[in-house]
Amino acid sequence: MRIDSVPPWPEGIEPQVPTEGYAGTFTHTPAVPPIRRPPGRTELTAPRDLAAKLPCGDDNLAVLGHGRMALGQYIHIAGRILDEDARPIAHAVVELWQANAAGRYFHPIDTRDAPLDPDFIGNGRIRTDAEGRFGFFTIRPGAYPVPSKNNWWRPPHVHFSVLGPASLSRLVTQMYFPGDPMNAYDHILNSVPDAAARERLIARQLPPHEVGLGWLGFVHDIVLRGRAATPEQP
Amino acid sequence: MNRALPTSQHTIGPFFPRTYFGPTDHDLRRRTATATPSPRGEAIRIAGRVTRAGGEVCVNALLEAWQADAGGHFDHPADPDAAAADPDFLGWGRAATDAEGRYHFLTLLPGGYVEGNHRRAPHVNLQIMASGLMRPVLTTLFFPGFSAENAADPVLAMVPEGRRGLLLAQAEGDSEGLRCFRFDIRLRGDPAEETPFFVE
Numbered sequence A: 001m002r003i004d005s006v007p008p009w010p011e012g013i014e015p016q017v018p019t020e021g022y023a024g025t026f027t028h029t030p031a032v033p034p035i036r037r038p039p040g041r042t043e044l045t046a047p048r049d050l051a052a053k054l055p056c057g058d059d060n061l062a063v064l065g066h067g068r069m070a071l072g073q074y075i076h077i078a079g080r081i082l083d084e085d086a087r088p089i090a091h092a093v094v095e096l097w098q099a100n101a102a103g104r105y106f107h108p109i110d111t112r113d114a115p116l117d118p119d120f121i122g123n124g125r126i127r128t129d130a131e132g133r134f135g136f137f138t139i140r141p142g143a144y145p146v147p148s149k150n151n152w153w154r155p156p157h158v159h160f161s162v163l164g165p166a167s168l169s170r171l172v173t174q175m176y177f178p179g180d181p182m183n184a185y186d187h188i189l190n191s192v193p194d195a196a197a198r199e200r201l202i203a204r205q206l207p208p209h210e211v212g213l214g215w216l217g218f219v220h221d222i223v224l225r226g227r228a229a230t231p232e233q234p
Numbered sequence B: 001m002n003r004a005l006p007t008s009q010h011t012i013g014p015f016f017p018r019t020y021f022g023p024t025d026h027d028l029r030r031r032t033a034t035a036t037p038s039p040r041g042e043a044i045r046i047a048g049r050v051t052r053a054g055g056e057v058c059v060n061a062l063l064e065a066w067q068a069d070a071g072g073h074f075d076h077p078a079d080p081d082a083a084a085a086d087p088d089f090l091g092w093g094r095a096a097t098d099a100e101g102r103y104h105f106l107t108l109l110p111g112g113y114v115e116g117n118h119r120r121a122p123h124v125n126l127q128i129m130a131s132g133l134m135r136p137v138l139t140t141l142f143f144p145g146f147s148a149e150n151a152a153d154p155v156l157a158m159v160p161e162g163r164r165g166l167l168l169a170q171a172e173g174d175s176e177g178l179r180c181f182r183f184d185i186r187l188r189g190d191p192a193e194e195t196p197f198f199v200e
Ligand SMILES: [Fe+3]
Pocket: A099, A154, A157, A159, B013
């Protein structure tokens, strides 16, 4: 797939930086505004099949091995990776990572006193199919506190990293759960100024009878920057 | 034509899984983890440190590099000369910063290429993602020893003259037979020292 044009980020979708309540953004966000450059060949290209370099196929985070089920509420997250023409992006690499049911990451620098689950790592990587679809079995992550002075807790969320058809399609984002009362207090979700853009970061829950007995179903589409079609002239 | 609005970016956070870094992911010369590095060009090492406000080091940052092959080609349909691209060179790599904020890549010295009415100087695009960065930052590394090419590069020309030098890697001798280039990234600091970043 080839990206031919790239509209600038629409108003209100990019998070406000530095971000109120999130101290790290005040020490990391560049002080000088970035220079806007027209996308050239380096920006409009990317490896054609990154899955050869980044092995894909871990789509079940809830079952670590035979008979080893993670603690928590079993869920399935399904979605599509799309471009700005709403066309599916085949063979994108989708990475997903999350905390366990107690809100702790299986990561050496997460040293919080919440329990680790020996049967949950919480990292997966897959490649989208020809219709741009992806799916993961996992558990609903727990909320966790952020070390800070302002009693800030992250609501349950899943991190996504997507490597698409162009360098400028590269996306790092997070997915939230519908109806969670903590969503309203999160400094990261609320750094996105546009309410509709925030709403698009929240997955949709499927009615349980459409999913099956074993897990709860969520649907979440992700749109990368770039258009495959040349825009129609008005 | 249907339109869809792009999904908002977020920080990568502090817990990007270490298992996502394979032992050769930082080697742009390999198409797969175990492939032999492409020999078609001059193998080089690019290394540096990532710092934030106050010159403090940035640990666990994720860097991704993307560049043309030694002949200045991309194996991609957007390159009119894609058929001439090196079939063994990937041109993409990923690295994490260590406890001292250091990263490094192995690659081939990229070639320049003609695009439209311009000639692009040899360059490597870098994306940096980290806890505290709500949006990835994008920058482009240029090489010393290409003064005519660098002077004609349209992207470098967009950077205010006094800051262009910050995008120039520094030759730093040899290591294990490879020429080494140093490229430090200052996410935030005195505007005279902060790395110039781009947005598309
Ligand atoms: Fe998180």
